[in-house]
Amino acid sequence: MSEHQTEGLTPVQLAVVESVAPNWRHDPYRSYDVLRAAGPFIPGPMDTQLVPRYREADLIMQNPDWSHAEESELLHPDSDVELPGSxxxxxxxxxxxxRGLVSKAFTMRTVEGLRARTEQVVADLMDKMLAEGSDTEVDLLESLAYPLPLTMVCELLGVPAEAHDEIRHMSAAIARGLDPDALLSPDELAARTKAVHAFTDFFSDLVAQRRKDPRDDLITRLAQAEAEGARMTPTELLGTLLILVVAGHETTVNLIGNGVLALIRNPDQFAALKADPDLAAPAADEILRYDAPVHLTTRTARKEITVSGRVFAPGESVIVLFxxxxxxxxxxADPDRLDLTRYGAGKRVNRHLSFGLGLHYCIGAPLARLEMELSLRAIASRVKEFTLRADPPPYRPNLVVRGMSELFVRVEAQES
Ligand code: HEM
Incomplete structure (x- = not known):
């Protein structure tokens, strides 16, 4: 956004612009400070109200009278492609x-059963990264942050390893396409359309294969649920697979990337983690709070609702800024400080909103936490130092699923 275009705006209007501007993706936090100080609700784009404060964000997310079903119409009014029903x-x-048909695959207990396999995937990726990263810079997103969650979600669903790359490229275009259409270029809109069609074709074929040749994976179980009729339509089956694949790794990649960046920028916290690798689990939640991988969501009032004294008419929409x-x-307390002990055992701290809340609370939270905990444990015990190529690193323009486009680092291994 040029100076010319922002001339004449009030500081709050400027903060609204900067909170969505691609050139501020690396640090939207200062504009969030301005929004929070200005009030609980700030007029936003598309006749919405922005919700920058915790209290109202928490209340709205918990209240099922705020619906998420209208988001598609709000953000993608002219879309020529329906994201299949997720x-x-x-x-x-x-x-x-x-949700009931897939929830069993994501309970804490089921996910705990993936610990050994996740550890193995992390260890293999770390071996490779440490071998390459001592002589030359490596992109940590490519070497760890993408392949870990992509491998885990694909294995869970039953997507063959040779298709993981194809899945990744389709998902990236779909994740970018979650942002409001008004912010997407014609090329990005076309890429989303193409990716949704490619995704639908790919998974229709895979479902047909699993019907013929059932395996012990989630796609087979969902295909059976669909085959039994009433429980799931073919479109719903594709929509469920789409949301699991896209949400299952496009988010966690940013958690791992943001976490490593936060550790590099806060050497005292990195030292604390190395001194006590058991900090890895609470650290995952602190990093989720400190630099959320999903920055916002929308909700629309289903009936008249009053929040902190403001009356919302049915049909009015809000953008909740996690x-x-x-x-x-x-x-x-001290919210801009990264404190890896903040969510330690016995501490009384407000929950962060990075996994949402209420009906749509992230089904993948236990898996994301496990992947992050094990990544942090491996980093704590095997990495002596990361050196950043650029600070800030470049960011993708994405608004909803926010994160870096690359994170080049030199990695010095700990002496064993
Ligand atoms: C750090 C990683 C992750 C973050 C930050 C994250 C964030 C979120 C958020 C904020 C929501 C709620 C959105 C809303 O209410 O508008 C959500 C829902 C969801 N997430 Fe995640 N997610 C992560 C990882 C995962 C993983 C690993 C999976 C699956 C393998 C997953 C699957 C889902 C699904 C299916 C929903 C929809 C739940 C529903 O509507 O009932 N997510 N996630």
């Missing part, structure tokens, strides 16, 4: 039925 954008009873709520000084 339960993230549905309400009960459909949401309950479809990234801002997580840095609200009214909710978190």
């Amino acid at each position: 339960f993230l954008w549905m309400e009960p009873p459909d949401h309950t039925r479809l 990234g801002s709520a997580n840095r609200d000084p009214e909710a978190f």
Whole structure:
């Protein structure tokens, strides 16, 4: 955004612009400070109200009278391609039925069963990264942050290893396409359309194969649920696979990337983690709070709702700014400080909103936490130092699923 275009704006209007501007993706936090100080609700784009503070964000996310089903129309009014019906954008009873069909695969207990396999994948990726990263800079997103969650979600679903790359490219175009259409270039819109078609073709074939030749994987189980009729339609099956694949790695890549960047910028915290690798689990939550991988969501009032004295008419929409709520000084002491002990055992701290809350609370939270904990444990015990090529590193323009486009580092291994 040029100076000319922002001339004449008030500081709050400027903060609204900067909180969505691609050239501020590396640090939207200062504009969030301005928004929070200005009030609980700030007029935003597309007749929405921005919700920058924790209190209102928490209340809205918990209240099922705020619907998520209208998001598609709000953000993608002219879309020529329907993202197939994923339960993230549905309400009960459909949401309950479809979420119920996959929820068993993501319980803490089931996910704990993936610990050994996740450890192995992390160890293999670290071996490779440490071998390459001592002589030359490596892109940590390519060497660890992408392949780990992509491998885990693909294995869980039953996507063959040779297709992982193809899945990654389709997902990236779809994740970019989650942003409002108004912010996407014609090329990005075309790439999303192409990716959704490619995704649909790829998974239709895979489902057909699994019907013929069932395996012990989630795609087979979902294909059986669909075959049994009433429980799931063919479109819902594709929509469920789409949301699991895209949400299952496009988010966690940013958690791992943001975490490594935060450790490099806060050497005292990196030292604390190395001294006590058991900090890895609470550290995962602190990093989620400190630099949220999903920065915002939308909700639309289903009936008249009053929040902090403001009356919302049915049909009015809000944009809940998770990234801002997580840095609200009214909710978190010293919110701009990374403190890996903040979520330690016995501490009474507000939950962060990075996994959302309420009906649509992230189903993959246990898996994301496990992947992050094990990445941090491996980094704590095997990496002596990371050296950044550029600070800040370049960011993708994405607004909803925010993160870097690359994270080049030199990696010095710990002496064993
Ligand atoms: C750090 C990683 C992750 C973050 C930050 C994250 C964040 C979120 C957020 C904020 C929501 C709620 C959105 C809303 O209410 O508008 C959500 C929902 C969801 N997430 Fe995640 N997610 C992560 C990892 C995963 C993983 C690993 C999976 C699956 C393998 C996953 C699958 C889903 C699904 C299916 C939903 C929709 C739940 C529903 O509508 O009931 N996520 N996630």
